[in-house]
Amino acid sequence: MHQVRDPDEAELARDASEEEERDWRWCERQKEFCRNITKDLLVEDVRLFEWRMQKFLSLPLLTQLREKQGNEIHFLVTxxxxxxxxxxxPFLLVRDLQRLDNVVILGLLDAGLLTARFQPSRVQVASELYRHLLSDYISTRYAFLSVDQKASYNLNWLMNEKSIKYHVDRLSEF
Known part of the structure; x- marks a missing residue:
C-alpha cells in the first residue's frame, strides 16, 4: 500500500517519487516566500515613502513656513x-488646481505623496499605503515629543484647529 505524504513535511522521504519531490520543492519555495514576506514585501515602497517624506519636509516652501512660524511646535501642528x-x-474637490495656495498640500503634491485627479478635479493621497504611512508617521513623530512639547503641541492645536481646517476646506472653493 502506497502511503500519501503530507506536503508540509519538513523533510523529503528518501523513497519519494519524482512527483512527490516536485510537490515538496514547490511547497518549500512557498514556505520560504511566506517566511521572507515581511523582509521583502513593501521594502521599496516604504523606502520611496521615506525619501518622499524627507523631500517634502526639506522643500523650500516648507523651509519658508518653518522660518515664518519661528516655533518648531507651531510648524509641526500646522x-x-x-x-x-x-x-x-477620501479626497478634496478643487475647482481650479492652478489656484491651490496651501503650502502643505502643494508640498505633498510636489513630493508625490498626493496626486491631482481630473473629472472631477480633486486632490487625493497617491495610494492607500501612503495614507497609512502618513498617518503612522504623524503618530510616531508626536510620540517622540517630550511631555512639555506634547502639551505645547496640544495647546497649539486647540488654538489653531479652526484655522487649519478652514485652510484645507477652502481649497474646494477655488
Missing part, C-alpha cells in the same frame, strides 16, 4: 494637523 485633517477625507 503641517501634521493639516495633513491629518486631509487624510480624514
Amino acid at each position: 503641517v501634521f494637523e493639516s495633513l491629518r485633517y486631509f487624510l480624514s477625507k
Whole structure:
C-alpha cells in the first residue's frame, strides 16, 4: 500500500517519487516566500515613502513656513494637523488646481505623496499605503515629543484647529 505524504513535511522521504519531490520543492519555495514576506514585501515602497517624506519636509516652501512660524511646535501642528485633517477625507474637490495656495498640500503634491485627479478635479493621497504611512508617521513623530512639547503641541492645536481646517476646506472653493 502506497502511503500519501503530507506536503508540509519538513523533510523529503528518501523513497519519494519524482512527483512527490516536485510537490515538496514547490511547497518549500512557498514556505520560504511566506517566511521572507515581511523582509521583502513593501521594502521599496516604504523606502520611496521615506525619501518622499524627507523631500517634502526639506522643500523650500516648507523651509519658508518653518522660518515664518519661528516655533518648531507651531510648524509641526500646522503641517501634521493639516495633513491629518486631509487624510480624514477620501479626497478634496478643487475647482481650479492652478489656484491651490496651501503650502502643505502643494508640498505633498510636489513630493508625490498626493496626486491631482481630473473629472472631477480633486486632490487625493497617491495610494492607500501612503495614507497609512502618513498617518503612522504623524503618530510616531508626536510620540517622540517630550511631555512639555506634547502639551505645547496640544495647546497649539486647540488654538489653531479652526484655522487649519478652514485652510484645507477652502481649497474646494477655488
